Amino acid sequence: MRMRNIIYFIKEAMKSLRRNTLLTFATISTASICILILGIAVLITMNASQFMNKLESDVEIIAYMEKDTSGTQIASIKDSIKNIAGVKEVKFVSCEEALENLQESLGKDKYDLKETLEKNPLPDSYQIKTVNPHDVPEIAKRIELLANVKAVTYGKGIVERLFEVTKWVRLVSIFLIGLLAFGAIFLIATTIRLAIYARRKEIYLMKLIGATDGFIRWPFFIEGIILGSFGAAISIVVLALGYQSLIVRMDSLFFLPLITGQDALLVLYISLLITGMFLGVLGTLISINRFLDV
Amino acid sequence: MLVQFYNVSKIYPNGVKALDDISLKIDRGEFLFLMGPSGAGKSTLIKMLFREEKPTRGQIFIASRSVVRMKRSEIPSLRRSMGIVFQDFKLLESKTVSENVAFAMEVVGARNHEIKNRVPEVINMVGLKGKEDAFPGQLSGGEQQRVGIARAIANQPLILIADEPTGNLDIDTSNEIMDLLYSINRKGTTIIMATHAREIVKAAHKRVIMLEKGRIITDDSSGDYAL
Ligand SMILES: Nc1ncnc2c1ncn2[C@@H]1O[C@H](COP(=O)(O)OP(=O)(O)OP(=O)(O)O)[C@@H](O)[C@H]1O
Ligand SMILES: [Mg+2]
Numbered sequence: 017m018r019m020r021n022i023i024y025f026i027k028e029a030m031k032s033l034r035r036n037t038l039l040t041f042a043t044i045s046t047a048s049i050c051i052l053i054l055g056i057a058v059l060i061t062m063n064a065s066q067f068m069n070k071l072e073s074d075v076e077i078i079a080y081m082e083k084d085t086s087g088t089q090i091a092s093i094k095d096s097i098k099n100i101a102g103v104k105e106v107k108f109v110s111c112e113e114a115l116e117n118l119q120e121s122l123g124k125d126k127y128d129l130k131e132t133l134e135k136n137p138l139p140d141s142y143q144i145k146t147v148n149p150h151d152v153p154e155i156a157k158r159i160e161l162l163a164n165v166k167a168v169t170y171g172k173g174i175v176e177r178l179f180e181v182t183k184w185v186r187l188v189s190i191f192l193i194g195l196l197a198f199g200a201i202f203l204i205a206t207t208i209r210l211a212i213y214a215r216r217k218e219i220y221l222m223k224l225i226g227a228t229d230g231f232i233r234w235p236f237f238i239e240g241i242i243l244g245s246f247g248a249a250i251s252i253v254v255l256a257l258g259y260q261s262l263i264v265r266m267d268s269l270f271f272l273p274l275i276t277g278q279d280a281l282l283v284l285y286i287s288l289l290i291t292g293m294f295l296g297v298l299g300t301l302i303s304i305n306r307f308l309d310v
Numbered sequence: 311m312l313v314q315f316y317n318v319s320k321i322y323p324n325g326v327k328a329l330d331d332i333s334l335k336i337d338r339g340e341f342l343f344l345m346g347p348s349g350a351g352k353s354t355l356i357k358m359l360f361r362e363e364k365p366t367r368g369q370i371f372i373a374s375r376s377v378v379r380m381k382r383s384e385i386p387s388l389r390r391s392m393g394i395v396f397q398d399f400k401l402l403e404s405k406t407v408s409e410n411v412a413f414a415m416e417v418v419g420a421r422n423h424e425i426k427n428r429v430p431e432v433i434n435m436v437g438l439k440g441k442e443d444a445f446p447g448q449l450s451g452g453e454q455q456r457v458g459i460a461r462a463i464a465n466q467p468l469i470l471i472a473d474e475p476t477g478n479l480d481i482d483t484s485n486e487i488m489d490l491l492y493s494i495n496r497k498g499t500t501i502i503m504a505t506h507a508r509e510i511v512k513a514a515h516k517r518v519i520m521l522e523k524g525r526i527i528t529d530d531s532s533g534d535y536a537l
Contacts, residue, residue: 024416035404221400224360225465226389227417310362 021231028235029242036211040243043207047247047292048254050200055255055288057196061189062275062284068182072149075178077156077170081140085164090140096162097144102155105145114138139166150179197291204299208240212303223310232308236300244296248289256285311371312338312468312500313359318368320354320524328354330524332368336502338468341495343511344504346521352504355521356473359502360389373468390418393462393499395472399454401446407433407457408442414461432460436490452483459490463499470494472503476510484510 033040079097081090090108097106109117115136119129130136144159146152152170160168212219222232259281263274275281313336320329328351336342344352357363358370361377370377373391380388401410408429415425433442436456446454455475462470472491476484488510495501505511511518520528 020422021419217400218402221402222417224362224389224394225414225417225461226386226392228383228386231417231419 021234025234025238029238032211032215032235032239033242036214039207039211039214043204043211043243044247044250046203046207047200047244047295048250050196050203050295051248051288051292052251052254054193054196054200054291055251055284057189057193058284058288059255059259059275061186061193062280064185064189066275068185071178072182073145075149075152075170075175077144077146077152077159077168079142079144079159079162079165080167080169081142082164082166083139085140089164093162093164094142097142097159100155100158102147102151103144104147105143107143109141109143111136111138111140114141149175197295200295201298201302204240204244204295205302206299208236208243208296208299209303211239212236212307216307219307220310223308229308233300233304236304237297240296240300241293242296244292244294244299245289246292248292251292252285252288255288256281311335312340312373313502314369314371315358316369316371318358318365318370320351320358320363321366328524329358329365332524332526334519334526334529336500338500339495339498341492341501341514341516342503343514343516343518344502344521345506345508345511345518346527348506349523350521351524352521353473354524356471356502356504359469359471360392360394361385386418390465391468393465393467393470395455395458395462395470395475397474397477399446399451399458399478401454401457401461403446406443406445407438407449407460410446410457411460411464414464418465420465428464432464435463435494436460450483451479452486455479455483455487456490459487459494463494467499469500469502472501474505475503476505476507481509488514 079093081093085093094106094108097103115129115138118138122129144155146155152175153172156168156170156172159165219232263276266274313334315332315334318329318332319327321327330351332351332355344355346352354363358365358377359372361380365378368378372388375384375388377388402413405413411429411432412425415428420428430442433439436459438453438456438460441449441453446457449457455478458475459470462472470491475491476487479487484507491501491503492514515532517531518528519526520530
């Protein structure tokens with residue numbers, strides 16, 4: 017494409033945008049609202065997914081040793097556990113530590129467990145984390161088969177249900193985001209179709225004079241890109257400001273850990289901008305061909 | 311031969327037979343009138359020339375190129391060899407006279423300096439000097455048609471095609487427009503014009519093709535056709 021043409025196309029696009037102020041405004045608003053909703057949905061999904069990742073990674077296996085297992089045996093069990101594929105971390109919890117933990121969770125003042133129980137009834141144990149939390153049930157089963165392991169727990173039932181829930185939350189949010197993107201494309205296509213419709217006589221004339229399809233299309237593509245990215249820019253500003261103030265306010269409410277990594281957010285904002293341009297191009301593409309059939 | 315029609319028929323999708331077995335030849339530099347009652351198929355025939363419509367049967371050649379077999383991507387170059395003048399002018403209301411003419415050159419990718427030179431030249435040729443910056447709404451019908459003609463000849467077409475160019479104009483204005491077309495024709499441009507205006511055709515002594523119900527009933531090159 018020649019430079020001269022690019023300048024002409026951009027000029028034409030700008031002229032058309034200025035000429036149809038109302039339509040321009042309507043399309044930019046539509047685009048920015050769509051992309052804002054899309055951005056909010058993605059942010060919620062990102063946060064939910066981080067939250068779920070955390071929940072999932074908290075899932076651990078506890079393997080209790082037989083009461084009379086010797087120190088060397090305990091050490092060899094650790095090696096056997098480590099050799100199981102998918103195990104990330106193995107931590108030894110002695111029976112004394114276990115008792116202290118129990119004491120702590122009951123409250124120090126009420127009972128003195130050590131005094132009440134003359135002999136520590138708790139066994140030594142291992143806390144095991146897996147690389148992929150979804151492998152927990154499988155790995156737990158294999159640990160249970162090792163010699164000197166008395167019992168294995170990992171919140172059976174609860175873990176499976178948690179995974180079921182997180183799976184559905186992810187599926188539903190992907191579906192919703194897809195739906196919103198589809199809606200955005202449809203709305204932008206409609207507004208650009210109106211812009212094209214307003215200029216159908218001009219397009220018809222251009223065709224009869226001998227303009228190529230590409231020549232007619234380009235200004236509309238540029239128009240679509242400008243509309244889409246402008247709309248995206250507005251929504252990104254709103255989203256960024258809104259989210260930033262949310263982070264500040266939520267700081268005190270520590271129970272909901274928000275994503276605050278500037279890198280992740282930057283990637284999100286740039287993706288939204290690209291999405292805006294892409295929606296603009298796609299909207300134009302859907303709308304224009306019908307008018308070129310002269 | 312510039313234009314050749316061989317047994318061309320056109321049946322519209324709704325079943326109307328607009329052209330029925332038309333064969334004709336048009337030479338370079340000719341001035342040809344297409345006449346006939348309303349619905350005879352004049353506009354349909356004209357649309358075949360720049361392939362706004364495709365024939366149902368038959369072949370059309372323009373400058374030895376088949377218009378019928380032409381690929382979609384070749385249509386722009388066909389149309390660039392023609393200028394089209396419309397009954398309703400089809401000017402862009404938001405553009406000035408100069409801009410309307412320049413538009414025709416821009417969309418075919420003419421260079422800026424060519425446009426700068428050519429636009430005043432054709433505006434001068436059609437007698438609109440001084441009206442360059444007027445908008446179509448500020449012009450009379452005759453003046454608007456002059457803009458339409460200026461736009462049609464801006465790219466120096468081989469053929470000028472006009473479908474009832476004087477259809478919306480009074481007799482005096484029509485004659486002025488015709489004088490303009492004759493002068494363009496004298497400079498070598500082939501002109502094909504559909505019209506209902508008998509007085510114009512009678513006075514012109516040019517070739518006349520009479521259509522009726524999609525068929526050629528007379529093709530008189532003397533122009534002394536029986537009214
Ligand atoms: N796009 C179309 N679809 C269906 N039928 C059409 C179409 N265009 C024209 N016709 C029909 O084809 C026939 C010829 O029409 P055409 O416009 O060529 O006539 P014309 O000679 O130009 O008439 P007029 O002098 O009124 O302009 C008419 O019966 C018309 O109704
Ligand atoms: Mg007609």
